[in-house]
Amino acid sequence: MKIAQTLFRGGLVAYTGLFFAFIYIPLVVIAVYSFNSNPVNMMTWTGFTTEWYAQVLGFKTTVSENALYIESTGQLLQAVWNSLVIATSTTLIATVFGTAIAIGLYRFDFLGQRFYRVIMFMPMLMPDIVLGIALLIFFVNSGIHLGLTTIIIGQCTFLISYVFIVVSARLAGMDRTLENASADLGADEWTTFRRVVLPQLLPGIVGGALLAFIISMDDLVITYFIAGVDVTTLPMFIFAMLRRGIKPEINAIAVMMLTFSFVVASLGLYLRSRQK
Amino acid sequence: MSIASRRRVQLAVLLGPVSLFLAVFFLGPLAIMMVTSFLAPGLYGGVEWTFYPHNFGRILGFADPMFEDFDPVYIAIFIRSVKIAALTVLAALLVCYPAAFCIARLSERWKNFCLFLITLPFFTSLIVRLFVWVLILRQTGLVNEMLMSTGMIARPLDLIYTDGAIILGMVYVFIPFMFMPVYASVEKLDWTLVRASLDLGAGPIRTFWRIILPLTAPGIIGGAIIVFIPALGNFVVPAVLGGAKVMMLGNLIEQQFLAARNWPFGSALAMLVMSVMLVLLLVYVFASSRRGADAALNR
Numbered sequence: 001m002k003i004a005q006t007l008f009r010g011g012l013v014a015y016t017g018l019f020f021a022f023i024y025i026p027l028v029v030i031a032v033y034s035f036n037s038n039p040v041n042m043m044t045w046t047g048f049t050t051e052w053y054a055q056v057l058g059f060k061t062t063v064s065e066n067a068l069y070i071e072s073t074g075q076l077l078q079a080v081w082n083s084l085v086i087a088t089s090t091t092l093i094a095t096v097f098g099t100a101i102a103i104g105l106y107r108f109d110f111l112g113q114r115f116y117r118v119i120m121f122m123p124m125l126m127p128d129i130v131l132g133i134a135l136l137i138f139f140v141n142s143g144i145h146l147g148l149t150t151i152i153i154g155q156c157t158f159l160i161s162y163v164f165i166v167v168s169a170r171l172a173g174m175d176r177t178l179e180n181a182s183a184d185l186g187a188d189e190w191t192t193f194r195r196v197v198l199p200q201l202l203p204g205i206v207g208g209a210l211l212a213f214i215i216s217m218d219d220l221v222i223t224y225f226i227a228g229v230d231v232t233t234l235p236m237f238i239f240a241m242l243r244r245g246i247k248p249e250i251n252a253i254a255v256m257m258l259t260f261s262f263v264v265a266s267l268g269l270y271l272r273s274r275q276k
Numbered sequence: 277m278s279i280a281s282r283r284r285v286q287l288a289v290l291l292g293p294v295s296l297f298l299a300v301f302f303l304g305p306l307a308i309m310m311v312t313s314f315l316a317p318g319l320y321g322g323v324e325w326t327f328y329p330h331n332f333g334r335i336l337g338f339a340d341p342m343f344e345d346f347d348p349v350y351i352a353i354f355i356r357s358v359k360i361a362a363l364t365v366l367a368a369l370l371v372c373y374p375a376a377f378c379i380a381r382l383s384e385r386w387k388n389f390c391l392f393l394i395t396l397p398f399f400t401s402l403i404v405r406l407f408v409w410v411l412i413l414r415q416t417g418l419v420n421e422m423l424m425s426t427g428m429i430a431r432p433l434d435l436i437y438t439d440g441a442i443i444l445g446m447v448y449v450f451i452p453f454m455f456m457p458v459y460a461s462v463e464k465l466d467w468t469l470v471r472a473s474l475d476l477g478a479g480p481i482r483t484f485w486r487i488i489l490p491l492t493a494p495g496i497i498g499g500a501i502i503v504f505i506p507a508l509g510n511f512v513v514p515a516v517l518g519g520a521k522v523m524m525l526g527n528l529i530e531q532q533f534l535a536a537r538n539w540p541f542g543s544a545l546a547m548l549v550m551s552v553m554l555v556l557l558l559v560y561v562f563a564s565s566r567r568g569a570d571a572a573l574n575r
Binding site: 027103131141160239250265 | 286291297298304308309312371374377378379390394395397399401403408411412416418502508511512515516529533546549550553
C-alpha cells in the first residue's frame, strides 16, 4: 500500500511536470528557432542569426530583396500603431464605464439589480464570432463607416464586462467601516469617495485597465469582422500573414510579442500580489 | 434636494451612460442579427425585407424548395463542430484535472507560482500561440523534422490540417479556462471525507467515483461550459490549424459573411451558436441553484 501510494504521488508529480512542459516548451522552441538562419526550412538549424529581427524592425539586411520579404515594415508598424491607438482608447472608455457600473451596483439597491448583473456577464460569455457579426450587421445597417471608430466601440462592449468584474471583486473585499468613519468625522460624500474609497479601489481599477488593454491588443475575431478594409491591427496582420504562408519574419514578430506581453503581465500580476 | 432624490441622481449618473451604450451597441446588434436571420437573402448580397423562415430550415437540410434540394451538409458541419468542441473539453479536462490535484497540495508559495505560470499564457497573443503549433506540426515542422532525422519515418506525417490538430490547438489555448474552475473545486475538496471513505473500506477507485468526482463536479462542469462555448463557434483555430479541408461552424459563419455574402443564413447560424450557449448557461444556473437548495435543506 505504501509503495503504491508513493508511486501514485510520483506519477502525479511527473504528470504535472509534463503539463507545464506542454504549456511552455512550444514557446521556448520558437524563441530558439527565431534565431535560425535557415530561410527555407525554419525548423532545420543551420546557424545563428538576428537577420529576421533586423528585417522586422526595418534595419538594412543582407538577405536579398526578392528571396524573402516581410510584407512591409511600414505596414507592420502601421498595424502596431493602430492596435495601440485602439487599445488606449478602449481601455480609457471601458475603465470609466466598467468602474461606474461596479460602483453603481455595489452602492445602491434598486429594482432589476440582479438582472443587470447577469447582463454584465453576457458580453464576456458571448462567442466572439456571434458578437462580431452582430456588430457588423448593426454598423453596416446604421451607415457608420467601418474603421477605427467601429473597432473601438465594438471592443468596448465586452471590455466593460472585464473591468466590471475586476473592480467588483475589489469592492466586495473592501472595508466599509472606513467610509462610515470618514462620514462620522465630518467629510462629505464626495470627499469620502475621493480620499477613502478611490485609493482603496485603485488597484482594482488599474488591474481592470491592464486586463482590458491586453485583451484589446489581442482581440482578433471581433476586430476582424468590424475593421472594414482600411484598418489592420497587429493580430489581423499576423493572421493574414499566416494565411498567405509562413516566413521566418513572423517568427521574430511572434517572439517579440511574447516577450512584451510576458513582461507586462508579470509586472501586473507581481504588483497585484504585492498589494494584497 | 432630499437624500432619496440625490441618490437617484447619483445612480443615474453612474449607470445611465453605460446602460445606454450597452443597450445600443450590445443588445441592439443582437436584436438586429435576430431579425436578419428571418429575412430573405437578396440576389446580390443584400437582404430582402420579407419573412423567410428557410434560413433555419436550411441548417436542418430543408431549404427553400424553390431553389434547393434536401442537403444535410450544414447539419453535418454542426454535428462535427459539437463533436470537436466536446473532444476539446474532454482532452482539456484530462490535461488539467490531475495537475490540479498536484498543485493544490503544494505550499502556498509554490501554489501561487504555479497558478501564475498557468495564467501567464492567457495574457499572450492567441494568434502567436497558435502559430507556434503550425511550426511544430506542419510537413516541415519540428516533429516531422525530428522523426525524419532520426530515421523513424521515411516521409512526413500529416499532422497539421486534421481534426486532431484543431483539438490540440484549442486545448492549448483554453487550458487556463479549464484549469481555474477545476482547481477552485479541487482545492476546496474536503480530504477528511476521502480519508473516511478509505477507512470505511472503500477502495481508491470507488472513493474516486463516489467521493472525489462528485465533490469536484461543479468545477468540472463550470470548466466544461466555458471551454465548450468558445470552442463551438471558434473560427481562428480551424482557420490556422485546420486548413481548407476541415469546416467548422465558425468558418461557415465567416464564409457566409465575407465570401458568400448571405447574411441572413450567416445570422441564422450565429443564432444557433448563441442558443446553444444560452441553453448551456441556463442548465448550469438551474443545476447550481438546485444544488444550493439541496445543501441548504440538508443543513
